Amino acid sequence: MKEIIRAANSGFCFGVGRAVDEAFTILRPEGKTYTMGPLIHNRDVTGKLTDQGIREITPEFIPMLNPEDTVIIRTHGISMTLYDELKARGVEIIDLTCPYVINIQKKVKEYHGKGYKIIILGDLNHPEVVGINGYCENSAYITKDGTIDIPLKGKICVVSQTTEKQSNWLTLIGNVAKTAKEFVAFNTICKATEDRQKSAEELSKEVDAMIVIGGKSSSNTTKLYEICKRNCANTFHIENAKELDAIREKIKDAVKIGITAGASTPEWIIKEAMENL
Ligand code: SF4
Known part of the structure; x- marks a missing residue:
């Protein structure tokens, strides 16, 4: 019988939750909507935004923007210079920089x-x-x-x-x-980061295997992985439930399996992985 234990603090933080919720409500049929870089470091979420017509751009694209365009600034924020460049193009700026x-x-x-x-x-x-x-x-x-x-x-x-x-x-x-x-x-x-790191640290000391769920390019998820790996050699970083197949053999003997997820990992991805396990 296996026991699957989720870290007390894991998944979406306040800033990311707010940004994702708002981004999915943005519909500007008359113009084009862009995010300055991926909204969050999670390809499942950014893929859904692309389906909704919201495209990622880099700063090099700013000179091509028109006043009817909308640009979303993600939780990471941007420099003052870039902000000024956007303002100079006359675009609508939706600033979702985390407070x-x-x-x-x-x-x-x-x-x-x-x-x-x-x-x-x-x-x-x-x-x-x-x-x-x-x-x-x-x-x-x-x-x-x-x-x-x-x-x-x-x-x-x-x-x-x-x-x-x-x-x-x-x-x-x-x-x-x-x-x-x-x-x-x-x-x-950030307290959310600290809380997730502490929970991951504690849980990874008690389990036989640890699974960290989140984007491969997510800084906070990578740090959770590093922390867990120090305490539990059987630590794996996956992006979603599909990637469980690659590690199933390696965790087959583990009785207690810990789960944690980065601040940019949506709840539905965590639930899907846990159910799949
Ligand atoms: S982890 Fe980042 S986005 Fe989330 S609440 Fe903290 S500072 Fe904001």
């Missing part, structure tokens, strides 16, 4: 204006980090694991990508404190 990300953008803008050097803990190429960096004229020092290899001079302001691991944040703060004379630090790791 927690807006908070980071505001802090970075404020402290950059006060002469602080901005340090961001996060992935250099992640759209959320690219957007935040745009609020300090792309001058931030970005570290993905908390290590710093530049001399820290003057006043320092530290923030984090919302999906970062707490352990990386502690490493970074330790390193900044070693050399910086004056610094402010805002732990902007």
